[in-house]
Amino acid sequence: MKYVDEFRDQGLARDLAAALDRTLTRPRRIMEVCGTHTMAVFRSGLRSLLPEGLELVSGPGCPVCVTSAAHVDAFLALAGRPGVRVATFGDLIRVPGSDGTSLAHARSQGAQVEVVYSPMDGLTLARNHPDETVVFLGVGFETTTPGVAATVRAARQEGLSNFFVFTTQKTMMPPLMALFGDPDQSIDGLLCPGHVSAIIGAAAYGPLAERYHLPCVVGGFEPVDILQALLLLVRQLEEGRSEVENAYTRVVSPAGNLQAQSLVAEVFEPVDMEWRGLGVIPGSGLQLRAPYRAYDAQECLGVEVVSATEVRGCLCGRILQGRARPPECPLFGSRCTPSTPIGPCMVSSEGTCSAYYNYSLSDSN
Amino acid sequence: MSPETILLDHGSGGLASQQLISSLFLKYLDHPVLAALEDSAVIQNGPGRLALTTDSYVVDPLFFPGGDIGSMAVHGTINDLAMRGARPLGLTLALILEEGLEMAVLERVIASVARACKESGVPVLSGDTKVVPRGKADKLFINTSGVGLVADDIELASRLARPGDKIILSGTMGDHGLTIMASRAGLALGGNLQSDSMALHHMVADLLAGLKTGSVHVLRDPTRGGVATVLGEIARAAGCSVEINEAALPLRPEVRGGCELLGLDPLYLANEGKLLAVVAPEVADAALELLQAQAGGGESAIIGTVGLDRSTKVTMQTVIGGTRIITPLHGEPLPRIC
Ligand code: SF4
Numbered sequence: 001m002k003y004v005d006e007f008r009d010q011g012l013a014r015d016l017a018a019a020l021d022r023t024l025t026r027p028r029r030i031m032e033v034c035g036t037h038t039m040a041v042f043r044s045g046l047r048s049l050l051p052e053g054l055e056l057v058s059g060p061g062c063p064v065c066v067t068s069a070a071h072v073d074a075f076l077a078l079a080g081r082p083g084v085r086v087a088t089f090g091d092l093i094r095v096p097g098s099d100g101t102s103l104a105h106a107r108s109q110g111a112q113v114e115v116v117y118s119p120m121d122g123l124t125l126a127r128n129h130p131d132e133t134v135v136f137l138g139v140g141f142e143t144t145t146p147g148v149a150a151t152v153r154a155a156r157q158e159g160l161s162n163f164f165v166f167t168t169q170k171t172m173m174p175p176l177m178a179l180f181g182d183p184d185q186s187i188d189g190l191l192c193p194g195h196v197s198a199i200i201g202a203a204a205y206g207p208l209a210e211r212y213h214l215p216c217v218v219g220g221f222e223p224v225d226i227l228q229a230l231l232l233l234v235r236q237l238e239e240g241r242s243e244v245e246n247a248y249t250r251v252v253s254p255a256g257n258l259q260a261q262s263l264v265a266e267v268f269e270p271v272d273m274e275w276r277g278l279g280v281i282p283g284s285g286l287q288l289r290a291p292y293r294a295y296d297a298q299e300c301l302g303v304e305v306v307s308a309t310e311v312r313g314c315l316c317g318r319i320l321q322g323r324a325r326p327p328e329c330p331l332f333g334s335r336c337t338p339s340t341p342i343g344p345c346m347v348s349s350e351g352t353c354s355a356y357y358n359y360s361l362s363d364s365n
Numbered sequence: 366m367s368p369e370t371i372l373l374d375h376g377s378g379g380l381a382s383q384q385l386i387s388s389l390f391l392k393y394l395d396h397p398v399l400a401a402l403e404d405s406a407v408i409q410n411g412p413g414r415l416a417l418t419t420d421s422y423v424v425d426p427l428f429f430p431g432g433d434i435g436s437m438a439v440h441g442t443i444n445d446l447a448m449r450g451a452r453p454l455g456l457t458l459a460l461i462l463e464e465g466l467e468m469a470v471l472e473r474v475i476a477s478v479a480r481a482c483k484e485s486g487v488p489v490l491s492g493d494t495k496v497v498p499r500g501k502a503d504k505l506f507i508n509t510s511g512v513g514l515v516a517d518d519i520e521l522a523s524r525l526a527r528p529g530d531k532i533i534l535s536g537t538m539g540d541h542g543l544t545i546m547a548s549r550a551g552l553a554l555g556g557n558l559q560s561d562s563m564a565l566h567h568m569v570a571d572l573l574a575g576l577k578t579g580s581v582h583v584l585r586d587p588t589r590g591g592v593a594t595v596l597g598e599i600a601r602a603a604g605c606s607v608e609i610n611e612a613a614l615p616l617r618p619e620v621r622g623g624c625e626l627l628g629l630d631p632l633y634l635a636n637e638g639k640l641l642a643v644v645a646p647e648v649a650d651a652a653l654e655l656l657q658a659q660a661g662g663g664e665s666a667i668i669g670t671v672g673l674d675r676s677t678k679v680t681m682q683t684v685i686g687g688t689r690i691i692t693p694l695h696g697e698p699l700p701r702i703c
Binding site: 009010013014036039042043044045046047048049116117121223224337338339349350357358359360 | 550551552612627628630681682683684685686687688689690692695
């Protein structure tokens with residue numbers, strides 16, 4: 001683990017923070033668009049090292065947070081059906097639907113809800129429970145989609161007839177294009193998500209830099225990685241450049257992971273998708289292509305996604321767009337805490353509200 | 366022939382129960398007080414005050430690298446006594462079994478209880494068994510209570526932490542919690558990752574005997590909720606802030622790697638064989654040496670200080686020189702997406 005330690009080096013971190021301080025001449029707002037970045041920033045105490053005037057805001061990159069209440073309602077309806085067992089990644093089970101209940105509630109009422117670590121675990125469940133209908137709830141971005149695609153392909157090869165996927169898989173570029181296409185937004189630069197970039201490639205951010213003159217830097221997740229990426233962003237801003245730069249070359253290439261891309265393209269096709277707080281974004285979701293429709297839970301099990309209102313008073317929608325900070329929400333820290341979450345941003349460990357609540361020294365006051 | 370299983374009859378109190386007691390429980394947990402099969406155990410008392418504790422164990426899976434539900438129940442109860450400075454006298458063992466449980470599984474667990482008792486020198490003195498219909502319990506639940514004696518000059522409690530005190534952790538964090546999560550998920554995290562489950566009463570006895578009376582103020586075992594949660598409890602009980610240093614926290618590379626993979630924070634993961642000691646600053650180095658000399662204490666480290674600030678906040682100086690706050694655990698730690 002020597003390798004990782006270099007990226008946590010105190011001296012290096014301090015030097016980078018000092019360089020940031022010297023380079024920054026006026027206030028700048030940088031958006032980090034990945035839940036893992038949000039967590040890493042808070043956990044490492046990195047915010048306490050940043051120069052005053054450099055603000056980090058979180059974007060729509062926490063997969064649980066952007067899952068719409070309408071989708072959670074549909075998950076709940078499905079989990080409540082007799083003979084159905086749903087398989088899901090961990091942090092989704094606490095996300096409230098439009099009436100405030102979650103899969104965790106449903107489980108306590110007797111619904112079969114299993115936390116799995118990989119979509120392939122869903123196949124195992126289907127094999128072990130041949131008399132039940134097993135549905136994997138597909139939530140996530142480019143990082144989880146290849147795994148879901150591989151699982152669906154394996155299910156077809158095996159001829160499993162009791163396994164389905166309820167896909168709400170999303171892609172990162174459409175919401176970013178929508179967000180930065182809005183002339184009202186006030187973000188100066190983008191810290192691009194390391195894991196997503198490993199799949200889609202650094203070049204994918206080209207349109208943001210060209211069309212919206214937005215500096216984009218791909219960064220890793222160790223504190224020093226993040227500081228390096230921030231320094232590149234601030235330099236671009238100070239020098240009036242807007243380019244895509246890659247500060248995470250040990251993992252991310254310009255073209256990304258072509259094998260994963262072709263697997264996803266074989267199994268999935270783009271579809272309009274609803275995002276929590278952002279509404280329906282054209283082409284931002286993925287659905288199974290025709291040859292794989294026999295595994296599509298929405299189509300085969302007749303699950304309806306009925307539009308639902310978000311929780312009243314919750315600012316998650318604005319927070320996910322970088323337009324508000326958690327302490328601005330009147331419910332933050334009073335009615336809404338990690339034990340009693342009202343909005344999804346407080347549920348997921350990578351949600352912005354939860355990160356502020358759990359880790360922030362001064363911001364929550 | 367199908368393997369022998371637990372039937373509802375085994376909990377009836379009738380013949381089947383008696384057979385289970387004599388052929389299994391007494392075979393492994395042979396002690397005259399238990400073997401008398403009286404309604405309660407009568408224990409010879411010495412001078413000092415009684416410490417009493419109880420805990421229930423519902424761990425899934427029953428067997429995991431480094432231990433199982435049986436050894437964990439014995440260690441956990443002994444440790445709860447030890448954290449108040451008590452010398453454990455004996456334990457109770459109450460089992461709730463699911464109808465249909467394989468007898469071989471039960472035997473493995475009881476053999477493990479017996480081994481843990483023998484190694485720690487603390488016997489089971491009283492027991493009970495109930496069987497519930499299939500589906501009404503998950504295989505096997507254990508409740509253990511423990512009694513111990515606290516010498517009159519020993520006073521350990523969270524509220525006794527004082528500003529300036531040093532905080533020592535007796536070894537690596539999160540080994541148990543991550544082991545359980547990884548075995549539940551069928552993840553192979555590699556290395557020598559295993560539960561740290563062990564009894565700590567000898568370590569405590571040597572620590573207290575080796576230091577000036579009254580210089581150890583608090584002992585706590587950071588089980589569920591982990592080091593972070595216990596530090597928060599100490600801060601609130603004592604009305605002081607607590608400051609820890611991330612670079613000083615003992616952590617196995619496997620645990621760090623596994624936590625990164627699953628998006629977990631080792632500060633919140635359970636430990637079953639570690640203690641946090643809050644000691645007067647002048648004995649901190651001696652206490653550290655005593656702990657490091659103990660079996661299972663080799664990686665002990667001074668991880669922080671009790672602060673002067675009455676805010677009862679726990680803060681951490683991070684590896685890169687930043688500061689962050691440590692809040693108590695909310696809900697079970699869940700692995701993240703991606
Ligand atoms: S604090 Fe709670 S209610 Fe407010 S925006 Fe965050 S999640 Fe929503």
